[in-house]
Amino acid sequence: MIIRQLPSLATLPEVAAGFLPNLLDQQADISKLADIIQADPALTARIFSLAHDHGVRFAHDVPSVSEAVSKLPDPVVRDAVLSVKVFQAFDADYDPDSGRVFPRKRFAMHSLATACAARKIAEIVMPEEKAEQAFSAGLLHDIGKLALCQAMPKSFDKMVEQAREEHKSLGAVEMQNLGLDHMIIGKRLAEKWHLPAEIAFAIWMHHSDAEALSDELAGAKMAQVVNLADSIARHCEIGLSGSFDPVDIDDAARTIGLSAEQVEMIAASLKEEVAQKASLLGLEMTGGPAAYCEMMQETAADLAKNNTTLSSHNRKLEADAVGMSFIREMLAGAEPGKPAIEIGAEFVKKFQRAYHTGPACFYMPCGEDGDCVEAAVVDDHGNVHITVVPVTEQRVIPEQIESEFALVPANRMSDLLELFDMQIDFTGSFAVPFMAGGRAAAVMVFEQRMPVESRMLAERLEVLTSVVGSMLAGARALEEQSTLAERFASVLNSLKESREELTQARSLAGIAEMAAGAAHELNNPLAVISGRAQLLVEAETDENKKQMLSQIRQRTDEMAHIVNDLMSFAKPREPEKVRIPVMDLIDSAVKKTQVKHGLEELQIDYSNIQPEWQVNVDSEQVVTAIANVMSNALEAYDGGEGPIWLFGSSKKGEQFVVLQIRDQGRGMSQRTLSKAVQPFFSDKPAGRQRGMGLAQSQRLLRLNNATLTISSKQGEGTSVTVRLPRA
Known part of the structure; x- marks a missing residue:
């Protein structure tokens, strides 16, 4: 739900204060903003997404922000930057760092530090053309944290505080509280926004055990570079990452092939380079430009809203003129990794627009046992609301359309549709299945308002839904593969801990063997020494000698206790519970x-x-x-x-x-x-x-x-x- 509710990342008001005044001038040179764009995570992610949408081809097939800005049309870049969200409403006294457990300014500094360090590492261990991409990968490596901070700020602050108190990584605390971590969220956002594959892989795997990542995996080297860069940034204490587990630079550097001297050189120049980038973004500002930023934000939002409204009207006119052409649009928009529910929601929106229907919804069973339903409800205005609801006694797929296509009245589905909070007139409403493999994979329910002959409508829908049914089956298969891949990544993330536990277990086994040998070899001699010392004490008349003999006996007793402690630790008895x-x-x-x-x-x-x-x-x-x-x-x-x-x-x-x-x-x-x-x-x-x-x-x-x-x-x-x- 976090991913679906988050269309884009937000930037800081200080950054917006730097670029918005220039963009209000339609004649402004967009290329001059490239340095600001490539140093801000929200703008970088937006530009990469637009480059994918516009089919930009990069030199050496290595995507970079600077090349994307130079090749995208200026109006596209201007509209994208103007429409970017600004983090948190504020007043004249606003300071994003005041009173926050996870201050955005300090996190921005950590992201910049990781980006700068990643570029320097890439210049040593990767081809020259990869350096700028490594900078972007370092800048975007924690977009999952930005998403959580933006979508659920109070809960996220609590998780950061828990990580601080327990000296844990933030990912471990997220997994404990949410069942997933910022790496998985970042990976899914990267897939949703079509970020470059190597950057998406680094976002997903940058906290994995570097030694466990095979060099044969595409993007493995980039993930290792970002892993080390993140560790160096945390070691230099630049900004705040939100994680408080110990930092281990040596293993990450050794895996990627960097010497301690090279790491030290990178760290030595890092603060100065980050300070230059921070100055470029205006992160040194406090609360002075708050009112100005608010005004510019409102102006930019109005411009973007007007542009979006005009684009929506144009698309509607085109759809009305083309009629059934949305079939081709569906096929053209079929992208790997797109969730099945979003495919269904897109189909329902296009169908509603083409046939001028009332409220409509798309739903499909979900859950391992089919005990819940995922639904996309589209209201009269084309707004989509996606929800997941549990089902118990309701029949999800009507019996008439469970195994064959048919256009059936929806008047007996009121109990199920009420779960989706769908307002619909059942008098003229119908349901149709999306068939896949001879079974209904999903259902669409719509309120018909325009007079259309039922037989003709059924014939058209049978073709449309069969195409989309195949798309849904493919999307479901990819979702299952993605889930398995994420579980595999979690196994990799826990590999390092398992290795440490194995090392400790082997150490305990060694201690047990040593203790057994020590007990056998030392206990008897110690007993003899202690006994002889006692006899000598009893026979000795010289007080100084008696004191030394007593000390010998006391020390042998202590040695015996040490051996016994070691034995009881290494080989305790089996518990009697x-x-x-x-x-x-x-x-x-x-x-x-x-x-x-x-x-x-x-x-x-x-x-x-x-x-x-x-x-x-x-x-x-x-x-x-x-x-x-x-x-x-x-x-x-x-x-x-x-x-x-x-x-x-x-x-x-x-x-x-x-x-x-x-x-x-x-x-x-x-x-x-x-x-x-x-x-x-x-x-x-x-x-x-x-x-x-x-x-x-x-x-x-x-x-x-x-x-x-x-x-x-x-x-x-x-x-x-x-x-x-x-x-």
């Missing part, structure tokens, strides 16, 4: 923490822990895991006494109980946070801790189908989230 109340686990963990730290009472504040919550886990293992987290929370304070906050949540129907354990201690740096669950890692002074607490907690929780995630900010505290499987 039982159904147990969550509160019982918490109480046991609190007591265990009190004993470990020698506290009479633990300063802990509970919130929303429901007594009816029960989980299916090994109580001893999970208690140990939670107690380790609480111990870490206490040790985050200089005094080692807390306080600790524990919040619970579990919505109806969810399969997990979520426990969040927070402290306001010293917090962790990003480096410490990235290694917090590694065995034997500790940021405390040597000899103070063995660094097994959080590592053991994660190990034990995984054995119980539970998870542990950590977020922390230095100087503000740490939050550990534990998800336990509900019983």
Whole structure:
């Protein structure tokens, strides 16, 4: 729905202030605007789309904005730029960066930085003619974010804030909340607007594992270039991308064949080049030109509206004169990747115009089980409204037209059409099927207002709908292929994480083998050393020697504990899962923490822990895991006494109980946070801790189908989230 509701991207008012005054002059030299156009994502996307529509042929078959502007007619470029939307209504005090979680100005700076870096990388690793295209690919790589920000700004701000708090990539948060990410949205917009294939591929795959992209894939090199350029822009902290996961430049550079020195040279000159582009776009403006931009926006909108109205009237006159020629128009407009519902909507609009019908609609079953209907309703004025509604008891395809073509009255379809919110006079309304493979793939319902002999109308419609039925079948097949491709891309995106998990699993296997060997080789000698030292202590009379012998025994005992800790981490026992109340686990963990730290009472504040919550886990293992987290929370304070906050949540129907354990201690740096669950890692002074607490907690929780995630900010505290499987 985001893609269908978004005809184009919006630009910033500062950018509009730069080009609108010039365009009001009909004699203005359009070529002078090329630099502004190719530095703005909204204008770049619009020009590429127009170049496709006008059949522009590019030198070396490498599309570029500058060549498109030079080859498109000046009136076409002028109308396109005048009609571009300006982001957000504003007043004299408007500042697009004030009070926004995702400021558009800073995001524009990130897009420019990625574009400049992509061009410099392409100059090294790609043919010379690809450099400008790489700039455009970098500029447009995050148009999916622009679309989300434009279509659902409040929800998008919340997702950016979540990514910031959880130190995640924005794509991962989008997938969690929406079921798709800005890469897929960007790819679909690129297909809708017919952006160049290599740029569309880079938009889709620029966050995929660079090593997993085969060089044989068309556009793979461009996607790798944009991947590295995005990482460099984020590393240089130019603008804001909306993602807060760690940046890894080395792997991306190594995959594409760049040395560390080359990356450093690109990064060194990046801020200056971006500043020049930002100045060209007027991004240094604050709120001064707001009223002027508003006036120019209104003027441009009026001009574009008048032009659109005139074009609409011309098309209507042509359609009336040509009559049945819209069949040829349908075939000529058949484009790969066009959704079936849009094909149907286009047909209904043309049919309504040619036959002067009243309201009409096109609908087709959808969903894996056919339990919903996708419909395009066209009102009296030709406005299209696309909707998806669930169906339960209603018959979607009338029985008379389920397996053969016929023109039938629509008076028995009122229950179904009411779901589409369609206002229609059933007295003179009819339904016809779109046949494909001997079955009705879709249905059109229309209100007939002009007197047409039914038999003649049926004959004409049978030919028309059979052609469109074949187009619908092809479109559906392409949609299914596209869905499979997107799922494959999601698998590629998760490949890097899977590799890391595999590496960690192999590391654990190595630790287990080492621990077993260490226990065998070290425990017996350590026991002998400890025993002999005890005997010598008992026989020794010299106090200095007795003290040294006691230290030897103490250190051997510590070594034995280290070996035992390593063994219990690497080879824990199999969990014995039982159904147990969550509160019982918490109480046991609190007591265990009190004993470990020698506290009479633990300063802990509970919130929303429901007594009816029960989980299916090994109580001893999970208690140990939670107690380790609480111990870490206490040790985050200089005094080692807390306080600790524990919040619970579990919505109806969810399969997990979520426990969040927070402290306001010293917090962790990003480096410490990235290694917090590694065995034997500790940021405390040597000899103070063995660094097994959080590592053991994660190990034990995984054995119980539970998870542990950590977020922390230095100087503000740490939050550990534990998800336990509900019983």
